[in-house]
Amino acid sequence: MSQTPFLPFALPEIGDEEIAEVVDTLRSGWVTTGPKAKKFETAFAEFLGEPQIECVAVNSATAGLHLALEALGIGPGDEVITTTHTFTATAEVVRYLGADVVLVDIDPKTLNIDPKLVEAAITSKTRCIVPVHYAGLAVDMIEILDIARRHGLRVVEDAAHALPTTLEKELIGTMGSDATVFSFYANKTMTTGEGGMLVTRNAELARRARVMRLHGINRDAFDRFTAKVPSWYYEIVAPGFKYNLTDIAAALGIHQLKRLPGFQLRREAIAQRYHEAFTDLPLVLPPRAPEGDTHSWHLYVLRLADGAGIERDRFIERMFELGIGCSVHYIPLHLQPYWRERYGLKPEQFPHSQKAYERMVSIPLYTAMTDADVERVIAAVRGSLAS
Numbered sequence: 003m004s005q006t007p008f009l010p011f012a013l014p015e016i017g018d019e020e021i022a023e024v025v026d027t028l029r030s031g032w033v034t035t036g037p038k039a040k041k042f043e044t045a046f047a048e049f050l051g052e053p054q055i056e057c058v059a060v061n062s063a064t065a066g067l068h069l070a071l072e073a074l075g076i077g078p079g080d081e082v083i084t085t086t087h088t089f090t091a092t093a094e095v096v097r098y099l100g101a102d103v104v105l106v107d108i109d110p111k112t113l114n115i116d117p118k119l120v121e122a123a124i125t126s127k128t129r130c131i132v133p134v135h136y137a138g139l140a141v142d143m144i145e146i147l148d149i150a151r152r153h154g155l156r157v158v159e160d161a162a163h164a165l166p167t168t169l170e171k172e173l174i175g176t177m178g179s180d181a182t183v184f185s186f187y188a189n190k191t192m193t194t195g196e197g198g199m200l201v202t203r204n205a206e207l208a209r210r211a212r213v214m215r216l217h218g219i220n221r222d223a224f225d226r227f228t229a230k231v232p233s234w235y236y237e238i239v240a241p242g243f244k245y246n247l248t249d250i251a252a253a254l255g256i257h258q259l260k261r262l263p264g265f266q267l268r269r270e271a272i273a274q275r276y277h278e279a280f281t282d283l284p285l286v287l288p289p290r291a292p293e294g295d296t297h298s299w300h301l302y303v304l305r306l307a308d309g310a311g312i313e314r315d316r317f318i319e320r321m322f323e324l325g326i327g328c329s330v331h332y333i334p335l336h337l338q339p340y341w342r343e344r345y346g347l348k349p350e351q352f353p354h355s356q357k358a359y360e361r362m363v364s365i366p367l368y369t370a371m372t373d374a375d376v377e378r379v380i381a382a383v384r385g386s387l388a389s
């Protein structure tokens with residue numbers, strides 16, 4: 003075992019400003035959804051460069067994905083196409099609504115959903131495509147949106163990894179899909195502890211999501227008949243959910259968002275250092291964004307190449323022995339009992355995801371790492387491959 007302390011796979015970076023804002027919220031007497039959640043939504047729209055875009059703050063990206071699909075009317079008898087190489091949240095929300103999930107394989111170069119396979123999976127029941135910007139590299143949205151347009155389908159982007167990510171210099175969230183959902187879970191590129199943001203240019207979708215975010219309560223319905231709504235009055239227009247973001251969480255988000263450009267530069271610098279350090283090793287390095295575009299570097303995913311001489315599981319054990327936490331993103335959905343059994347899935351249907359899964363390992367990449375931490379990871383990767 004190494005003498006130096008264990009380096010965890012991920013850690014958030016929370017500063018004094020976040021802490022002061024949370025304390026201010028606690029002292030204000032308003033701790034649930036209120037002025038700070040509103041301010042966070044406005045700041046998020048400004049960050050995206052579109053003050054008019056609708057931002058709906060929610061208590062997780064899972065909630066945001068659920069609300070987006072609900073607002074689009076996805077339900078029993080419908081099919082939604084997504085990637086097998088994702089976290090279960092991407093797909094589970096489809097099942098909440100009684101619709102079915104059609105999983106497709108990835109492009110082995112990008113590890114993102116393969117648009118050709120999306121098109122091949124379309125049936126008369128297909129209603130929506132849910133691309134995932136894996137690790138923070140943009141999916142080819144031009145292609146996905148073109149397929150959707152030609153087949154009359156909706157598109158909801160799972161952008162849990164993709165803040166900030168660009169495609170052809172446009173930020174993910176502004177590409178023109180029906181909705182985009184970001185995550186502020188503890189290990190994402192910015193965090194509110196738990197939280198998410200649903201972004202859309204569709205005012206009707208945003209209105210429905212805001213109603214369903216809080217129990218199906220609608221106060222606008224009353225507005226049509228009288229100018230003055232008593233503060234105690236509300237109408238329930240649907241059996242909604244409890245998906246609102248608290249002001250305590252939003253207080254964190256307001257400052258994390260301000261620091262996001264700096265966070266991205268730090269992540270980019272660490273990724274760059276890893277690339278340089280690993281070029282001579284028997285590893286498949288993660289794909290970079292095209293010149294001029296931004297990769298959020300939520301994850302840095304190595305794949306052991308043919309000459310690596312070590313199995314993935316053993317590699318991760320050695321990294322742990324050297325004091326470095328690693329992870330695997332993801333155990334593909336086609337291997338998970340629920341998904342496998344519901345749809346009778348076999349690994350042979352997803353050869354690229356399967357092969358990538360068997361050889362992949364995510365190494366630490368986060369802003370709270372020091373340069374010395376980065377060098378320790380590099381030494382441990384070299385040591386694990388050599389020993």
Ligand SMILES: *Cc1c(COP(=O)(O)O)cnc(C)c1O
Pocket residue numbers: 061062063064065088089091092134160162163184185186187196197198
């Ligand atoms: C983290 C994550 C989610 C879920 O985000 P929550 O905010 O935890 O609900 C969804 N999809 C992907 C790809 C994720 O990595």
